[in-house]
Amino acid sequence: MLDLNFIRQNPDKVKTTLVDLNTEAPIDEILQLDQQRRVLLKEVEALRQERNVGSKAIGSLMREGKKEEAEAQKQRMSEVGDKIKAIDEQLRQIEADLYDKQLYVPNMPAPGVPVGPNEDHNIEVRRWGEPPNFDFEPKPHWDLGEELGIIDFERGVKISGTRFYMFKGAGATLHRALTNWFIDVGINDHGYTEVYPPFMVREQAMIGAAHLPKFRDNMYYDAEEDYWFIGTAEVPLTNVFADEILDAGQLPIKYLSHTPCFRRDKMSAGRDVRGIKRVHQFEKVEMYHYTLPEDSYDHLEEIVSNAEDLCQRLGLPYRIVQMCTGDLGFAAAKKYDVEAWVPGPNGEGEWMEISSCSNVEAFQARRANIRFRRERGAKTEFIHTLNGSGLPPGRLMIAVMENYQQADGSIIVPEVLRPYMGGLEVIE
RNA sequence: GGAGGGAUGGCAGAGUGGACGAUUGCGGUGGUCUUGAAAACCACUGAGGCUGCAAGGUCUCCGGGGGUUCGAAUCCCUCUCCCUCCGCCA
Incomplete structure (x- = not known):
């Protein structure tokens, strides 16, 4: 497997090399999925942080006997949880897709390897x-x-x-x-x-x-x-x-x-x-x-x-x-x-x-x-x-x-x- | 093939829904003390992602996956692997 960072930083080099190797690999799809993944990851992590903090607060409220406030907080966190679940599902598909495509990318030749089709x-x-x-x-x-x-x-x-x-x-x-x-x-x-x-x-x-x-x-x-x-x-x-x-x-x-x-x-x-x-x-x-x-x-x-x-x-x-x-x-x-x-x-x-x-x-x-x-x-x-x-x-x-x-x-x-x-x- | 028991950090081993930000011990690293060492004492000691020039911030991971819940190492489902006993077998 190629380092995803390497593909991200050298997309054109990877593509020309694929021509030398006389093969194909879905580089553009990989880059696109990688981009989507990072955007969603940021989103879901922010939501998770919100939930971690919020859920901890529920514990405190319950101990202090503030039952109504706790219930309201539960309601809010439930909504956050739904959002997390939705994004997680998207992420799961993107990551599976990304991994699968990465498995089809060949190794890069070492410097000095003669270039030729066959x-x-x-x-x-x-x-x-x-x-x-x-x-x-x-x-x-x-x-x-x-x-x-x-x-x-x-x-x-x-x-x-x-x-x-x-x-x-x-x-x-x-x-x-x-x-x-x-x-x-x-x-x-x-x-x-x-x-x-x-x-x-x-x-x-x-x-x-x-x-x-x-x-x-x-x-x-x-x-x-x-x-x-x-x-x-x-x-x-x-x-x-x-x-x-x-x-x-x-x-x-x-x-x-x-x-x-x-x-x-x-x-x-x-x-x-x-x-x-x-x-x-x-x-x-x-x-x-x-x-x-x-x-x-x-x-x-x-x-x-x-x-x-x-x-x-x-x-x-x-x-x-x-x-x-x-x-x-x-x-x-x-x-x-x-x-x-x-x-x-x-x-x-x-x-x-x-x-x-x-x-x-x-x-x-x-x-x-x-x-x-x-x-x-x-x-x-x-x-x-x-x-x-x-x-x-x-x-x-x-x-x-x-x-x-x-x-x-x-x-x-x-x-x-x-x-x-x-x-x-x-x-x- | 049948019956049962398990899987937590380098290792051992606690933890049965919120103070877990994972107890403790061993091992390891650094330090104090010492002429030196041992002992004792103190501190540190997992992997990965995202973000950031950096310092840092944040998220995930308690065999894998899924679920319940505001919240899961802990409850449920499922898979894998390991162990014990029985059966079969080169």
Whole structure:
């Protein structure tokens, strides 16, 4: 959520930024509602003061036995009360309306974020590694997976329908090895505390993480129990400290969480229909930082470097891309994607997003009401939060299988994963 | 699923319609005393909105929402969460 004061003071800047972001938000309505709200607030508060004073006087009059005067005063206060009730009702509607509209205003990009309408204007920041040079025709992971018997698409679909899959044998083990290795590196080498959060959350948690109300269509929901299924660990992690006031000394806090992720992916119907790139159920190891405002951009670089470190140790070629304004999404002020090289079908190859690292500044903290105090007695301020994938084992399956394939269709197990696979060196 | 009991400040815990401007204790911060510390004593010690250059003024908040009343922490309705017991269950 954006600071209402900021919108009030910079309405034109907000509106031009919305154009850069290639999106829309009801700024004029917000300003108008805000204005109405403050006018009514002044009115109703003056009336309340009148009633507070008047009601107290009734108590005194009754004690002094001046019954008639008390009755007259009651009559007057009753009228004041009616006025208050009427204005309160107006205020309630305006405030609900205002809050609802504020929830649809995206975050502002950080200074220096490249301006552009779509992904074509993203900027490649750096590359690492060399795409493999095959002296044979490389296969896509869906062919490799089926031929090796480690991914069973047919049966996944039989059980649950399109965009579902099943790992089997060494495939299931490879997936688990990636997961466990990511977690171990995170907690041993990157300084994270591992967290196992709920996967189903209340609506308020979804609002705090800025996934509701705007992205309702992309999430699974249990209407009977009123639970939302998380599409990323970012959701519960954002809400860990919701409605709390932290001490500055507690920050930064760095959490790492391995969770399933559920996505309806309604908006992407027809895209990436083959393989396991875009599915309804996957897992992800997520990094999440809670920081002081002045430290958050250092932490963004740290999160990206953590994701890079994992790729380097796996020996996967990748590039870092900075998102332009049109590709920032709803919550991020600055965002980097980590894209791994995958050979793909026909040996054309492509850069596939395997991690997305964002500094959302105070955007989620304001929604979830996460504050801190610099010292005893100081004013509360909102913290900054950051998130990044580190990494999604399902997507990494694709990258590992396709990059480490051999001419005979077997797959070399990256060295760092072998201890997690009982020493297995080749899947064949 | 059934029965019952609860939710008050950082914590404990009083308060059942007007002196609540929320008692008291603990914890915390500052001070007095002391060579220093402890003890003792004194003072201060929640969050947010509106308004104002500021000092300040004012309003709201006793789990959330609604209601009764001139007036609600207190009475009524409702929701959420927690606890105890029974049943069921991986």
